[in-house]
Amino acid sequence: MALLEVENLKIYYFTRAGAVKAVDDVSFTVDRDETLGLIGESGCGKTTMVFALMRFVTPPGRIVEGKIIFDGNDIIIMGDKEMRLLRGKGIAMVFQSAQNALNPVMTVGKQIAEVILQHEGVTKEEAWEKAKKQLESVGISGERAKSYPHEFSGGMKQRVMIAIATACNPRLLILDEPVTGLDVIVQRQLLTLINSLRAKLQLPIIFITHDLSVIAETCDKVAVMYAGKIVEQASTVSLYKNPVHPYSQALIRAYPSIKGKKRELRSIPGAPPRLINPPSGCRFHPRCLYVMNICREEEPTFREKDGHLVACHLIR
Amino acid sequence: MKKDEVLRVESLKKYFPVRKSLFEFASSRKEEYVRAVDDVSFTVREGEVLGFVGESGCGKTTMGRTILRLIEPTSGRVYYEGIEVTSLDRRRLKSLRRKMQMIFQDPHGSLNPRRTVADILRQTVKIHRLADGKTEEDELIKNTLEEVELKPTEEFWNRYPILLSGGQRQRVGIGRVLILQPKLVVADEPISMLDVSVRIGILELLLRLRDKFGISFIYITHDLATARYVCDRIAIMYLGKIIEIAPTEDIINKPLHPYTQALVSAVPVPDPTVKMHELPIKGYVPLIPAEVFSSCRFYPRCPYAVKKCHEGEPSLVEVGHDHYVACSKAK
Numbered sequence: 001m002a003l004l005e006v007e008n009l010k011i012y013y014f015t016r017a018g019a020v021k022a023v024d025d026v027s028f029t030v031d032r033d034e035t036l037g038l039i040g041e042s043g044c045g046k047t048t049m050v051f052a053l054m055r056f057v058t059p060p061g062r063i064v065e066g067k068i069i070f071d072g073n074d075i076i077i078m079g080d081k082e083m084r085l086l087r088g089k090g091i092a093m094v095f096q097s098a099q100n101a102l103n104p105v106m107t108v109g110k111q112i113a114e115v116i117l118q119h120e121g122v123t124k125e126e127a128w129e130k131a132k133k134q135l136e137s138v139g140i141s142g143e144r145a146k147s148y149p150h151e152f153s154g155g156m157k158q159r160v161m162i163a164i165a166t167a168c169n170p171r172l173l174i175l176d177e178p179v180t181g182l183d184v185i186v187q188r189q190l191l192t193l194i195n196s197l198r199a200k201l202q203l204p205i206i207f208i209t210h211d212l213s214v215i216a217e218t219c220d221k222v223a224v225m226y227a228g229k230i231v232e233q234a235s236t237v238s239l240y241k242n243p244v245h246p247y248s249q250a251l252i253r254a255y256p257s258i259k260g261k262k263r264e265l266r267s268i269p270g271a272p273p274r275l276i277n278p279p280s281g282c283r284f285h286p287r288c289l290y291v292m293n294i295c296r297e298e299e300p301t302f303r304e305k306d307g308h309l310v311a312c313h314l315i316r
Numbered sequence: 317m318k319k320d321e322v323l324r325v326e327s328l329k330k331y332f333p334v335r336k337s338l339f340e341f342a343s344s345r346k347e348e349y350v351r352a353v354d355d356v357s358f359t360v361r362e363g364e365v366l367g368f369v370g371e372s373g374c375g376k377t378t379m380g381r382t383i384l385r386l387i388e389p390t391s392g393r394v395y396y397e398g399i400e401v402t403s404l405d406r407r408r409l410k411s412l413r414r415k416m417q418m419i420f421q422d423p424h425g426s427l428n429p430r431r432t433v434a435d436i437l438r439q440t441v442k443i444h445r446l447a448d449g450k451t452e453e454d455e456l457i458k459n460t461l462e463e464v465e466l467k468p469t470e471e472f473w474n475r476y477p478i479l480l481s482g483g484q485r486q487r488v489g490i491g492r493v494l495i496l497q498p499k500l501v502v503a504d505e506p507i508s509m510l511d512v513s514v515r516i517g518i519l520e521l522l523l524r525l526r527d528k529f530g531i532s533f534i535y536i537t538h539d540l541a542t543a544r545y546v547c548d549r550i551a552i553m554y555l556g557k558i559i560e561i562a563p564t565e566d567i568i569n570k571p572l573h574p575y576t577q578a579l580v581s582a583v584p585v586p587d588p589t590v591k592m593h594e595l596p597i598k599g600y601v602p603l604i605p606a607e608v609f610s611s612c613r614f615y616p617r618c619p620y621a622v623k624k625c626h627e628g629e630p631s632l633v634e635v636g637h638d639h640y641v642a643c644s645k646a647k
Contacts, residue, residue, distance in 0.1 A: 185597070188582035188584070191584070210511070212586040213583075240586065251512065256542050257587065258585065259585045259590060271482075272511060287513075
């Protein structure tokens with residue numbers, strides 16, 4: 001059985017203007033030895049979806065329907081106490097923009113030790129020692145445990161976030177845009193760290209990003225999200241080589257690369273839709289190059305093609 | 317000044333004083349400066365897109381703003397078509413600003429939320445007295461909106477920025493610049509806050525305007541991959557200095573400065589079959605580049621550093637066709 005199974009998950013935000021369907025009928029699985037990349041543009045629902053895995057969705061947002069089975073238990077119906085034990089120990093998350101995620105008036109060592117104290121039956125001293133070790137495991141000297149977040153650069157703050165997330169050996173790690181907004185050299189150093197941690201700890205990861213190249217360098221499997229839905233799932237190599245869904249194709253064609261010959265890029269016309277009133281039928285149809293009549297009327301279901309799971313009417 | 321040069325920048329410097337505490341003031345400690353732009357010289361040719369690439373804090377934005385005198389330079393000269401911009405008085409500067417414009421990074425913050433699209437453009441028309449009477453104004457605004465592909469124009473005319481997507485807002489920002497018919501535009505990270513799927517559309521628009529109106533661009537970015545797509549030449553900046561400048565494909569395919577090499581190899585590639593390799597350099601960019609450099613400023617991180625690098629700061633030397641490097645080892 002897979003480590004994580006998400007089935008028909010729907011998360012809506014109930015606003016005065018109507019329900020915003022941020023995540024609409026999404027299903028996927030993560031295996032014990034797998035890194036899943038979730039890719040999509042801003043506002044496509046990627047962050048909302050992983051927030052649900054930690055049960056962080058708060059009003060006006062609500063999980064309307066679906067199941068999230070983690071290691072045999074449904075997270076959605078889990079008690080609050082159990083859930084608290086699961087966060088950090090079962091599933092840990094590195095939030096977007098470490099800048100704001102760390103407590104500015106607490107030393108980083110204390111912030112790491114806090115998680116350890118919560119989950120492991122250890123003394124304060126032991127937790128502090130472990131915190132120092134954690135810092136070293138992400139490439140920061142243990143001496144710096146007494147420093148405050150403002151004394152670190154952006155890349156180092158992100159390392160601290162990873163140290164906190166991996167402090168209690170979680171069974172699943174979620175990284176939400178971990179390298180966005182960092183300089184390329186720092187970015188590369190972090191990606192190297194993430195890959196080495198993954199190999200060392202045998203840690204399954206869900207990696208959220210809008211950056212195709214970051215996924216290419218870290219993930220085994222990719223799910224492409226568009227307007228609250230997953231439109232294609234495949235292995236990374238296969239998706240980049242033979243994208244099937246027109247949106248995946250367009251996304252890859254719009255992405256510049258520094259390697260190889262300079263190839264022509266093509267933009268996708270239009271803009272991502274607002275999720276309060278998404279287009280009928282296939283949500284990508286107003287921007288799709290191959291749009292047919294059926295696309296406007298009927299929502300496509302998942303079909304398999306060349307090992308890809310694709311929701312598109314083009315596939316018969 | 318050569319004939320096809322639009323802009324010439326000579327030894328441009330911008331130092332920001334570091335604020336001192338009262339105690340330091342009383343002990344009359346020496347004045348310290350952050351050398352954001354430190355002795356930068358280059359030219360922009362007509363119809364050229366010159367990219368400035370570097371990590372955050374390398375001074376690329378300050379440089380772009382100093383050229384337009386949105387920030388006053390500490391020293392150095394900027395010539396626009398032979399006119400010295402750095403010594404112009406306010407009135408003459410204003411009339412020259414029509415020719416030198418800027419596109420900002422944040423399309424959400426750079427548009428007035430209380431004005432409609434048409435009014436945002438109209439304001440520019442009024443300030444620079446571009447039109448006679450309302451009909452002429454409307455005509456000009458309409459044409460500009462069409463030029464930046466906000467069509468049909470009636471649909472966008474009375475909309476407020478909040479009702480536009482990021483890409484559309486950036487198009488308004490470009491329209492506001494275009495309506496002045498500038499010759500030189502400084503584009504500061506114009507796509508970094510936009511969605512991946514609409515970025516290329518904005519770049520295509522910039523290139524089309526270049527071809528159609530002969531506008532030269534200074535394109536400031538941290539992203540080498542997109543810079544490759546739009547720039548004719550790329551200048552790499554490190555701690556306030558240009559350390560390498562060359563035609564785009566030379567920078568990408570045969571970078572000579574160790575820092576450029578590191579930068580190029582650090583850019584992630586959207587191809588899962590390409591393996592990541594070790595970065596050739598270690599460490600971080602110093603947080604506050606305040607000290608005076610008597611050595612090459614990349615010296616502490618450079619894998620090839622020798623004694624010579626410590627002795628003096630290298631200047632830009634031509635090593636190939638149009639290819640300049642500031643490194644004593646690169647030949």
